[in-house]
Structure formats: C-alpha cells, structure tokens
Amino acid sequence: MSDVKNILLVGVGGQGTILAGKILSNGLLGAGYDVKMSEIHGMAQRGGSVSNQVRYGQKVYSPIIDKGQADILVAFETMEAVRWAPFLKKGGLLVVNDYRIPPAPVLTGSLDYPEGLLEALAAQTPTTVIKAAEIAEGLGNGKAMNIVLFGALIKQMDLADIDWEAQIRANVKASFVDLNLRAFKAGRDAA
Amino acid sequence: MKKLLTGNEAIALGAIEAGVVYAGAYPGTPSTEILEILGSHPRSEIIAEWAPNEKVALESAIGASVAGGRALAAMKHVGVNAAADPLLSFAYSGSNGGLVLVSADDPGLHSSQNEQDNRHYARLAKLPMMEPADSQEAKDMVRAALELSEKYQRPVLLRTTTRINHSKSVVDSGEKIRPPKRPYERQPRFNLVPAVSKQLHVDLEARMLELAAHSEESPLNFIEWHDRKIGVVAAGAAYQYAREVFGEKASYCKIGFSYPLPLKKIRGFAEQVETLYVIEELDPFMEEQIKAAGIKCLGKDLIPICDELAPSVVAKALLGVEPEMVKLEVQAAPRPPTLCAGCPHRGFFYQAGKLKDVVLTSDIGCYGLGGSPPLNAKDTCICMGAASSLGHGAQKTFDFFGEKKRVVANMGDSTFFHTGLLGLMQTVYNNSPVVTCILDNRTTGMTGHQENPGSGFTLQGDQAPVLEIEPLVRALGVRHVKVVNPLDQKAMKEALEWALAITDAPSVIITRWPCVLKRLSRADREEFGDYFHRCEVDTPACVGCRTCVRTGCPALRFDKAAKKTRIEPSQCVGCEICLQVCPKSAIRAVKKGGN
Ligand SMILES: Cc1ncc(C[n+]2csc(CCOP(=O)(O)OP(=O)(O)O)c2C)c(N)n1
Numbered sequence: 001m002s003d004v005k006n007i008l009l010v011g012v013g014g015q016g017t018i019l020a021g022k023i024l025s026n027g028l029l030g031a032g033y034d035v036k037m038s039e040i041h042g043m044a045q046r047g048g049s050v051s052n053q054v055r056y057g058q059k060v061y062s063p064i065i066d067k068g069q070a071d072i073l074v075a076f077e078t079m080e081a082v083r084w085a086p087f088l089k090k091g092g093l094l095v096v097n098d099y100r101i102p103p104a105p106v107l108t109g110s111l112d113y114p115e116g117l118l119e120a121l122a123a124q125t126p127t128t129v130i131k132a133a134e135i136a137e138g139l140g141n142g143k144a145m146n147i148v149l150f151g152a153l154i155k156q157m158d159l160a161d162i163d164w165e166a167q168i169r170a171n172v173k174a175s176f177v178d179l180n181l182r183a184f185k186a187g188r189d190a191a
Numbered sequence: 192m193k194k195l196l197t198g199n200e201a202i203a204l205g206a207i208e209a210g211v212v213y214a215g216a217y218p219g220t221p222s223t224e225i226l227e228i229l230g231s232h233p234r235s236e237i238i239a240e241w242a243p244n245e246k247v248a249l250e251s252a253i254g255a256s257v258a259g260g261r262a263l264a265a266m267k268h269v270g271v272n273a274a275a276d277p278l279l280s281f282a283y284s285g286s287n288g289g290l291v292l293v294s295a296d297d298p299g300l301h302s303s304q305n306e307q308d309n310r311h312y313a314r315l316a317k318l319p320m321m322e323p324a325d326s327q328e329a330k331d332m333v334r335a336a337l338e339l340s341e342k343y344q345r346p347v348l349l350r351t352t353t354r355i356n357h358s359k360s361v362v363d364s365g366e367k368i369r370p371p372k373r374p375y376e377r378q379p380r381f382n383l384v385p386a387v388s389k390q391l392h393v394d395l396e397a398r399m400l401e402l403a404a405h406s407e408e409s410p411l412n413f414i415e416w417h418d419r420k421i422g423v424v425a426a427g428a429a430y431q432y433a434r435e436v437f438g439e440k441a442s443y444c445k446i447g448f449s450y451p452l453p454l455k456k457i458r459g460f461a462e463q464v465e466t467l468y469v470i471e472e473l474d475p476f477m478e479e480q481i482k483a484a485g486i487k488c489l490g491k492d493l494i495p496i497c498d499e500l501a502p503s504v505v506a507k508a509l510l511g512v513e514p515e516m517v518k519l520e521v522q523a524a525p526r527p528p529t530l531c532a533g534c535p536h537r538g539f540f541y542q543a544g545k546l547k548d549v550v551l552t553s554d555i556g557c558y559g560l561g562g563s564p565p566l567n568a569k570d571t572c573i574c575m576g577a578a579s580s581l582g583h584g585a586q587k588t589f590d591f592f593g594e595k596k597r598v599v600a601n602m603g604d605s606t607f608f609h610t611g612l613l614g615l616m617q618t619v620y621n622n623s624p625v626v627t628c629i630l631d632n633r634t635t636g637m638t639g640h641q642e643n644p645g646s647g648f649t650l651q652g653d654q655a656p657v658l659e660i661e662p663l664v665r666a667l668g669v670r671h672v673k674v675v676n677p678l679d680q681k682a683m684k685e686a687l688e689w690a691l692a693i694t695d696a697p698s699v700i701i702t703r704w705p706c707v708l709k710r711l712s713r714a715d716r717e718e719f720g721d722y723f724h725r726c727e728v729d730t731p732a733c734v735g736c737r738t739c740v741r742t743g744c745p746a747l748r749f750d751k752a753a754k755k756t757r758i759e760p761s762q763c764v765g766c767e768i769c770l771q772v773c774p775k776s777a778i779r780a781v782k783k784g785g786n
Contacts, residue, residue, distance in 0.1 A: 002438070012526065025359065029195050036325075037195065037359040040301055046528035046560065047745055061434040063325070063358035066503045068514025083523035086516040102748065103526035108565055108740045109749040111524045120521045 004057035006065045007153070010084045011076030012101045013050050016146030019171065020074075021052035023150060027167040028056045031159070036063040047104070049080055074153050076132075076146065077101050078117050085121065094127045095152050095191065097145070128152065128191050135186050144176075144183035151187020196362045198355040201326035202265070202293060203228035204362070205333030207237065210369040211263045212288075213255030214239045215248035217609065218638040219267030220302040221356035222295035226265055227641070230650035241641055241650045244575075244609040245270035249292065250277045256290040256346070257381055259373035261337050265293040268309045269574065273610070275312070278346070282316040283391040284380045285344035285398075288373050289337030292318075293349045295356050298472045299499030304555060304572065306497070308473035313348050313450035317395055319402050320348040320450035321411060322427040325360040328447060334365075335411065341373070343398055343405075350449070352472065354428040354499070403451035411447030414460055418442065422464030424457055424477060424488070428500070433470045435502040436510070441468075452477060454484045461486045468493075468509060472500045530560050532746035533707035533764035535632050537566070538677035539601065541742050541768065542684045543628075544568035546691070549597045550589075552582040554611065556603040557636040557706075565741045576610025578602045579618050579627045586623040597691055601628040605635035605643045607660065612667065618697035619668040626690040627669075627699045629660055630677070632706040633715060640709055647714060657714075664699045677702035680771040707764055724765035724782045728756050732777035739769040739778065 007024065009017045018039055025037045033056040040050060053065040070088045074095045075081030081096040088094060098118065105111040121127050132148040147168065154164055165181055172180050196204065202225050206214060214237060216226040229239035238255075242248035245266040255262035266274060271294050278292065294312065297303040313320035321336055323329035329351065336347035379387050406412060421441035425433045426449050434443065444460040446452070461467045461481075469478040469490035478490035493508045494500070506512050530537050540561035543551055553559060553569045554577060562569025571581060578600035586598040602611045607629050618625045635641040642648045644658040664672050671693050675682045683702070690698040705715050735754030740747050746762035747769060749755075758769070758778070770778040 002435075013528075025195055029193070029361065034361060035195060035359070038354060039357055040353075046531065046557070047526070048528040049526045060360075061431045062502050063354055063360065063428070063431065064501060066501050066514065068503070068516040079523045079526075082519060082521055083526075085519055088517045090515045090517065092517070103524055104529045104743065104745060105524055105527075105564070107745060107748055108743070109737065109751050110564075112751075114521050114524065117521055120519055124519055125517050 002057065004055055004060055006070045007054045007157075008065050008070040008073045008084060008087055009052040009054070009076070010073065010080045011050055012080065013046060013048050015050075015076045016143070017050055017052040017076055020146045020150040021054055023164070023167045023171045024153070025054050025056075026171065027162045027164055028054070030167070031162050034058060034060045036060045038063045049083060051084065072153065072156055074149055076149055079103075079114065081121055082114070082117055085124070088125055092125060093156050094121055094125050095149065095156060096121060096127060096129055097132045097149055098129050099131075099133045099145070128156070130187065130190050132187065135190060136183055139179060139182050139186060141179055144179050147180045147183035148187035148190070151184040152191035155188045155191035192364055193361050194364065195359040196326045197224065197357055197359050198323065198326050198329045198351055199224040199357070200228060201330035201362050202333055202349070204364060205330035206263050207232060208330070208365050208367050209334040209337050210261055210367070211237060211337070212260035213237075213252060214263045214265070215242050215251045216265040217242050217245045217248050217270060218635055218641045219270050219295070220638060221297060221353040222265045222267050222270075222293060223638050223641070225293060226650060234651055239650055241643065243644055245274040246277060249274040252290060253277055253281050256286045256288045257375070258288070259375045260288040261370065262288055262290045263293065263333070266295070267303065268294055268296040268307055269303065269305065271309055271312055273575070278312070279316045280383055281346060282318055283383060283388050283395055286340045286346050287344075287375070289340035290346040291333060291336040291340060291349050292346060293351060296350065296352045298352055301353050304574065306473065308476060310350055310449065310476045311474070313350070317399055318348045318450070319343070319345050319448070320350055321447055322350050322449045323355055323447070324427050324430045324445070325355070326358070326362045327360065329355060330362055332411070332447065343402060345398060345402070348450075350427075352428055352499070399451060406448045406451050406453040407455050409448040409453070412453045412456055413445055414456070415443040415445060419463055420465045422460055422467045423470055424460070424467065424481065425470040426477070427472070429470045429472050432500050432502045432505050436506045446477065449477065452480050454480065457481055458484065458486055461488065470494060470500070470505060527563055528560060529563065529743060529745050530557065531707050532744050532762045533766040535677045535702065535704035535706070535766075536561055536630050537742055537744065537766070538680060538683050538768055539628060539630055539702050540566045540568040541772065542680065542687055543599060543601070546599065546687060548595055549599050549691075550582070550585055552578045552585065552598055552600045554578040554602040554606045555637075556606050558601060558603050558630050561601075563743070565743050575606055576602070576614055578614060579611060579625055580614030582625045582627075583614065583618045583621065583623045586625050597624070597626070599626045599628060599687070601630055603636065604629060604631040604633065604645050604660065608644050608658070612663070615664065615669065615697070615699070616667050623697060624694050625697050626687070627697065629664070629699065629701045631660055631701055631703045632709070634706050634709045636706045636708070640706065647712060660701050664701070669697055669699050671696060671698035672701070673699070674701045674703055676704050678704055678766050678768060680768060707766070722765070724780060725758070725760055725763040726765055726767060726770050726778050726780050727758050727760070729777045729779060730755055732775055734775055734777070736774065738772050738774055742768050742772060744769060
C-alpha cells in the first residue's frame with residue numbers, strides 16, 4: 001500500500017484554487033515530502049470548472065488524482081463538489097463551500113441550478129460545510145474565500161507541525177498578508 | 192536548491208542553465224509558459240521572442256543554430272504542423288548550435304482541436320526524440336538534447352504532454368553554463384538543393400543508425416527490476432501511471448530516449464519477463480516498432496487509443512479492476528467556458544448570429560466561443576488561419592452551384608497575423624465576395640494575453656512598431672474596409688449589412704476594441720479611454736423577454752420565478768450590449784464613482 005495522500009481542490013476559474021494549491025504544496029515540500037501538483041489551464045479559465053491536485057508522500061509517481069482516490073476534496077463551489085465527488089475515495093472527507101456560481105446554462109434560464117446538493121453529499125461521505133464567502137466578506141474582502149477554505153482544509157489534514165502562516169506570508173502579496181492570515185484562522189475555526 | 196516546478200518552468204530553467212541564446216515560439220496550450228518565463232530573463236542572458244506563427248519561430252531558431260548558438264523552439268502539437276516544412280528539411284541539414292524543438296501534445300484535448308500524437312514526427316523527420324516523465328527529467332533533457340544535437344548534428348524533439356507541462360514536481364537546480372559559440376562557416380548542408388540533399392539523405396540514414404546505437408547506451412533508457420511476471424515498457428506520463436498501478440509487482444523498461452528506440456535493450460528485457468506490456472498514450476508508436484522487431488507484447492489490444500490515460504484507465508484495461516467511488520443521485524449541470532462579461536467579441540457574434548443565409552467560418556481563439564449557446568454563431572473551425580481561405584473555397588462552390596449563401600469569416604488579430612492574412616490574400620487574388628471580420632481585441636486572448644505584432648510590445652518588454660491591420664488589409668488589395676467598435680450594436684449591424692451588399696469583391700470589417708482582461712497600455716488608454724462602469728436593470732420595466740440573456744453575458748442572471756433579469760454588479764463592466772438589445776429600454780448605465 002502506498003503512503004501517498006491526495007488532496008483535490010476544485011472550483012470555478014478565477015476562484016483562487018491555484019494559490020491555495022501552491023501554499024499547500026510548498027508547505028508539504030518544506031516538510032520533506034515528495035510532492036506533485038497538477039492544474040489545468042487554458043479554456044477552463046474562461047469560467048469553466050477547474051481542479052488543482054496535490055499528492056504527497058515518500059515517493060509520488062502519477063501527477064494526477066484519479067477517480068476514487070482523493071483523501072480530501074475541497075470544493076470552492078457547491079456544484080463542483082458534485083461534479084468531482086467520484087474522485088473521492090470511499091469515506092473520503094469533503095469540505096464544501098456553501099456558495100453557488102451559476103454556470104452559463106443556468107444564467108440563461110435553460111437549466112436550473114440543482115437543489116439539495118449539500119444534503120445529498122453529506123448522505124454519502126463525511127462532509128464539512130463552510131460558508132466561506134460570508135466569512136471572507138465579514139473580514140472585509142470576499143476574495144479571501146480561498147484562504148478561508150484553505151484554513152478549513154488544514155484543520156482536517158492533521159499536519160500541525162508545518163508553519164502554514166509562514167507559507168501564507170511567503171506566497172501572497174505583502175498588502176494581503178494580514179487579511180489572509182485572518183482568513184486562514186477563521187477557516188480553521190469554522191471547520 | 193529543491194523547488195516545485197511545472198514541466199514548463201523546468202524546461203525554461205533547463206534552457207537557461209544550458210546556455211540557450213535564442214528561444215522562439217508562438218503561444219499555444221500547453222506550451223505557452225516556456226517562452227513567457229524565458230521572456231522574463233534579460234536580453235543579455237537570452238533572446239526570447241514571440242513569432243507570428245510556429246513556422247517562423249522554428250525558422251528563426253534554425254537561424255540561431257546555423258549561426259552557431261544554442262536554440263530552442265516551443266509549440267503546441269498542432270503548431271508543429273505549421274512548422275513541419277522547415278522541420279523536415281532542416282533534418283537533412285542538421286544543426287550547428289544545438290537545437291531543441293519542444294512539442295507539447297495534448298492527449299485528452301484539454302484545450303485543442305485534435306489529439307494528434309507528435310511522436311510520429313520523430314520518425315517522419317528522422318529526428319532523435321526524448322520524452323520526460325516529470326519536471327526534473329524535463330529540465331535535464333533540455334541539456335541532454337542540446338548536447339546530443341551538437342554531437343550528432345541533429346535537431347532534437349523534446350516531446351511532452353499536458354500532464355508533464357502543467358504538473359509540478361521537485362526539481363534540483365543545477366549550474367549555469369555558457370558554451371562557447373560554435374563557428375559559422377558557409378557549408379553546402381545549409382543550402383538544400385537536390386544534389387546536396389540526395390547525399391544528405393544518405394548521411395541522415397547513417398546518422399540514424401548511430402543514434403540507434405546511442406539509444407541502447409543512453410542513461411535515459413533504464414530498467415527497474417522488481418517482480419518479473421509482468422514487464423512494462425513505458426515513457427512520459429504513461430510510465431508514472433504504470434508505476435502507480437503495478438508498483439513493485441512489475442519490472443519496468445523506462446524509456447526517456449524514445450526515438451530511435453533501444454530495441455536491443457527492450458528485447459533483453461522482454462526475454463526476462465513473462466508478459467510484456469507496452470503502455471503508451473494515444474498511438475501504438477513504440478508497440479508497432481517493438482512488434483516489427485519480432486518481440487511479443489500486448490498494448491493497444493487492451494489499452495484505449497483515444498483520450499489521455501490515467502492510472503484507473505490502465506488498471507481497468509490490464510487488471511480489470513475499477514476504483515470504488517462515491518456515488519450520488521444528483522447531477523451537476525455542465526459548466527462550459529464562456530465569453531467574459533464585457534468581451535468585445537460578443538458584440539460581433541450577437542449580430543452575426545442573426546444573419547440569414549450565411550455560413551460563419553471561424554477560427555481558433557476566444558472568438559471560437561461565439562459558437563456556443565446562446566450565440567450559436569459558428570459553422571466551422573479547423574485550424575489557425577483557415578477562416579477566409581476555407582470560406583473562399585466554400586463561397587466559390589456555393590456560387591458554382593448557384594446556391595444563395597454568403598460566407599462571413601472571422602478571426603482574431605493574432606490569428607490574422609499567424610496565417611489568416613494569407614487566406615485573405617486568397618480572397619483578393621482569386622476574387623470571392625467573402626466578408627472577412629478581423630476581431631481585433633488588441634491582444635492574443637485565449638492563451639493569456641501575449642504580445643503580438645499588432646500590440647506594440649515584444650515578449651521581453653521592448654517597444655515595437657505597431658502593425659496596423661487596416662493599412663495592411665488595404666495593401667493586400669482589399670478595397671472595401673470598415674473599422675467599427677463591436678460594442679456599438681447599430682454600427683456593427685450596419686457594417687455587416689454594408690459588407691453583405693458587396694457581391695463582386697472581398698470586404699473586411701475590423702472590429703477594434705480591447706479584450707476586457709487586457710492590461711491596457713498607454714496607447715490603449717488614449718484610444719479607448721477608461722470605459723469601465725456598469726449597467727443595471729430597471730426591474731419594474733423588465734418584461735422578462737430574455738433578449739438580453741441571449742447575448743450570453745455571464746453577468747446577467749435570469750430569475751425564472753420572477754421573470755426578471757438581474758445584473759451581477761461584481762461582474763458587469765458596462766459594455767452596454769444588453770442595454771442596446773433590450774426592446775423595453777429597461778437597462779441603464781450607471782457610472783462607477785471614483786475610477
Ligand atoms: C497552430 C496553432 N497554434 C496555436 C494555437 C493555440 N491558440 C489557440 S487560440 C490562440 C490565440 C488566438 O488569439 P487571437 O486570434 O488574437 O484571438 P482571441 O483569443 O484574442 O480572441 C492560440 C495561440 C492553435 N490552436 N493552433
């Protein structure tokens with residue numbers, strides 16, 4: 001059995017999954033793990049579904065997380081949790097943002113945004129729901145939503161010996177460090 | 192120092208460490224970042240340039256090699272098609288300074304129009320090829336490829352795939368070298384005339400035999416012994432997937448130098464395992480050569496030829512096992528990419544989509560999204576630069592059969608510079624009334640806003656002469672040319688009507704307005720002003736007719752229950768297209784205070 005752990009961050013282009021993935025993977029690298037991270041660029045940036053896949057352990061081979069493999073799935077948008085749920089392993093942890101970004105067919109009224117998603121997810125796998133948008137807006141900037149979710153993820157990960165605050169300092173713009181540190185703490189407290 | 196780098200970052204670092212003096216590319220996912228990174232280095236260290244297209248990029252890199260410097264060209268897989276002409280002939284000449292061509296393939300079509308397997312180019316052009324399986328190998332192979340290129344006078348193909356280009360893994364940086372410039376001498380091999388090439392072909396075949404021997408000895412091809420019941424031959428990402436699936440329950444013949452293949456090494460490996468699998472993405476490139484050498488193996492009889500591989504795909508094909516997954520009753524709605532709120536292309540497509548009896552030939556770029564619902568304004572998209580030329584052939588054929596159809600072609604500014612202008616030349620030279628619309632958003636949008644010959648800047652940030660499209664189009668011989676602001680719906684509609692009324696000659700409409708995501712230059716600000724504000728719906732006046740949402744703007748929300756449209760203030764930039772199309776004048780512009 002391989003010791004490799006798989007963390008899958010998913011959302012919609014522009015939500016900041018890439019920054020969260022970067023802080024996570026740099027922290028893991030600093031702690032001595034072998035790390036691989038995959039992200040998809042290109043078309044998806046124009047409002048499409050995006051994923052950021054982080055794998056770590058003693059030795060990592062495949063750069064991608066496959067179906068049925070993720071130990072933790074962090075969904076930055078509610079419907080994306082549903083889209084990517086098949087990538088969770090049986091009993092894997094789901095951290096889901098209670099936040100909707102309607103896709104084009106819903107905006108134009110040709111499809112409905114499906115209801116009852118959080119309940120359906122919680123019925124199938126251990127689920128933590130975070131209102132990250134509200135929390136981030138409460139801190140003064142909705143954009144810090146990604147770091148709130150990152151804080152919630154870290155709480156689930158049991159990697160207390162890594163200095164995440166230092167990683168946040170190293171990876172975000174100086175003027176946003178304070179906001180992001182508060183967002184990180186708020187996310188941890190909320191999870 | 193250990194760092195997490197993407198394959199593209201690693202390739203760029205490899206080029207810097209190995210003393211590449213000239214790097215050229217035309218953008219294309221998943222290769223784009225290689226040159227973006229090299230472009231951030233000073234000109235004293237490396238010359239890094241965007242070319243108008245891949246053929247030009249490779250030819251300039253060839254020039255650098257001929258002159259005696261180390262050179263690199265990078266492109267996406269279909270870009271190599273555009274560059275195939277110089278590639279196949281320079282293979283005869285051979286390099287002077289080392290030359291590496293990075294071909295970034297896209298199995299799985301994450302952002303491409305086809306899924307071609309460019310390993311075939313190695314065989315077709317008779318080039319040595321290397322395939323990295325992670326970022327460290329990507330970096331090391333750039334250096335190895337340049338050294339090999341100089342030793343054997345061959346350009347070398349470094350073939351990557353999306354998962355290698357865009358995945359991060361640990362890289363140890365190395366020392367930087369600056370190899371001395373190789374002398375330039377006039378040599379017959381750089382002047383390909385039939386008598387010369389005839390002999391060069393003979394030499395080339397001899398070189399390939401030497402390279403086959405080199406491949407047998409190359410440390411890039413190695414064997415990892417574990418359990419010998421199963422043996423796996425694999426390269427690139429497929430090796431990582433195989434390693435993931437079989438672990439130590441199989442032995443591996445890991446291929447890094449993949450053309451010419453080390454067939455003796457593979458034969459020796461095959462003899463010591465019970466079952467030999469060749470695990471590769473896309474075509475049976477290695478498998479066919481291994482089988483032709485009389486070595487028994489299994490591959491594409493079991494492993495799919497289409498789409499990218501993943502560990503689960505390999506496991507299902509070879510072990511018949513499928514992963515256990517979380518299963519849900521509910522389903523996610525699709526989330527297709529869309530034109531951004533404020534995208535100037537929307538103004539064109541909204542009007543073009545309403546034209547009757549027209550065929551809309553399009554091309555490849557953000558404007559390709561004009562074909563998605565609700566705009567649905569696209570008939571064709573084949574390859575970069577085809578809109579006018581394909582449109583020309585279609586128009587001539589409709590006319591031949593007396594069919595009353597008109598062709599309206601569209602392409603972006605970067606696509607026009609790439610090869611689109613040649614198609615336009617065709618409509619002039621062989622006269623057809625194709626209406627060519629050049630959607631000039633002042634940047635290369637789709638691949639992330641690279642500078643181009645029309646943008647006024649080079650990759651390394653120097654000011655460049657602005658290639659103006661209108662005089663260029665006139666110089667090509669187009670007599671009917673109009674420039675419009677595509678956000679002005681009346682002007683856009685009238686321009687299309689004006690052009691369609693011209694039935695005996697080609698015409699051009701240039702829609703000129705910057706991409707909403709572009710960082711505006713000083714010249715842009717002077718020309719377009721600071722146009723950002725926003726729009727809002729006068730809710731009581733909205734009758735719920737949904738005309739506005741048919742523009743496909745993601746800032747508009749239609750509330751089915753209330754039968755009203757709402758505009759999401761955080762997304763609206765005030766392009767005012769919805770305002771203009773609303774039949775009830777229920778949308779108004781509100782100026783943003785401050786900026
Ligand atoms: C031969 C080839 N090279 C590169 C690409 C990648 N590519 C797709 S769209 C595009 C840019 C198009 O820019 P532009 O024509 O200005 O249109 P925009 O995206 O700005 O609308 C590029 C480089 C490709 N598909 N084919």
